[in-house]
Amino acid sequence: MNTQTIKNLAAKNINSTVEIRRKIHANPELSGMEKNTNKLIQKELSRLNIEFKSGYSKYGIVARIEGKNPASRTVALRADMDALPITEATKLQYASKIKGVMHACGHDIHTACLLGAAKILQETRREWQGTVLLVFQPSEEKYGGGADVMLKEKALQAFGRKMPQRMYALHVSPELSVGTFGFKSGQYMASTDEIYITVSGKGGHAALPKETTNTVLTAAQILVGLQEITKNRTVQKEGISKIKQTAISKDTLPAIIAFGRIIGDGQTNVIPDNVEMAGTLRTFDEKFRSKAHKQIVLTANKIARRNGAVATVKIDSGYPSLYNTPSATMAARKAAENLAGKKNVVTLPLRLTAEDFAFFAQKIPSCLFRLGVSKSGVSEASKGGLHSANFIPDEKAIEYGTAIMAMLGIDG
Ligand SMILES: [Zn+2]
Ligand SMILES: [Zn+2]
Structure with a gap:
């Protein structure tokens, strides 16, 4: 499977992936209450004929796609699902319909990208080796965190095999332009x-x-x-x-x-x-x-x-510090370079914010990286950062996010 094929598939499916994102965005749910988001994911996975198990940390889902020689390796891809207690101020036509709740951290995009990647991986499963686990994780924003609970419930062994050899997650970044990616090997978040x-x-x-x-x-x-x-x-x-x-x-x-x-x-x-x-x-x-x-x-x-x-x-x-395994980071960085070009991949500084993906990263060689979502040419002030009521990520990023998650499933 070459990068161009995956890129083309992500581009071909972009309208339906954006539609999924908008549906999630308009109907945000707070941490631990992701009931309808769970339903939407279940519906999409069923439509794609992908097997899954639901109910981890209440509304979490783990799905499995098997390629050729499925026991040879397992890669897990994670998307978080929850929104924040913020009243959206963007006035977008697909803005939150629920007062006081907003997807202001981009978890709607993360979930849409993973569902977009799921479609590509399922369609191409006879062309790659191994197994991909899709991990839809609730409750990232609230202390306690869904990741820790899912691990304790053995969600990653949902289908009876040993732990995945690698795990990846992306997070939107309004500090990076759309079409760019950011990586930090080793210690990354606090x-x-x-x-x-x-x-x-x-x-x-x-x-x-x-x-x-x-x-x-x-x-x-x-x-x-x-x-x-x-x-x-x-x-x-x-x-x-x-x-x-x-x-x-x-x-x-x-x-x-x-x-x-x-x-x-x-x-x-x-x-x-x-x-x-x-x-x-x-x-x-x-x-x-x-x-x-x-x-x-x-x-x-x-x-x-x-x-x-x-x-x-x-x-x-609270959450432990996030350590990105150098080998996993290198693999993800390479995929990003193939996808977006070397000049559009940057090295990130340390961040004093926290992420509960760190719990997964303590158990499995992992990398969490950043997906640029800011429209180039728009002034910093008018953009709205993460956790802001004015946060408007550029949806073009969904194409990049979908493609890289599919690439990492196949080759990460
Ligand atoms: Zn957040
Ligand atoms: Zn977040």
């Missing part, structure tokens, strides 16, 4: 954990320090003290995209501990009994991540004790 700290002590009159525990000052000292943990990994003002990627060693991969919420509800002269803080830890290094968890607890306790207060620390683990 882990994300939530930190909750309550500082407790005996409040009272601010002017009688002998009789009170200064919970507010203790909280402030803890905030400053925690910065020591990421001291050598500070993200500079200019952002990580400006750091020379080659200059980042594993020990200096950036990390952030930041607090966005502090509640100490006293008065000018009243120290409260409790101060509550909530923040986030982000890092690209799993070893550092678990070390940081311990250090956060130790530091908070030490500072609290010194001030006669008590710190209660709770850390909720």
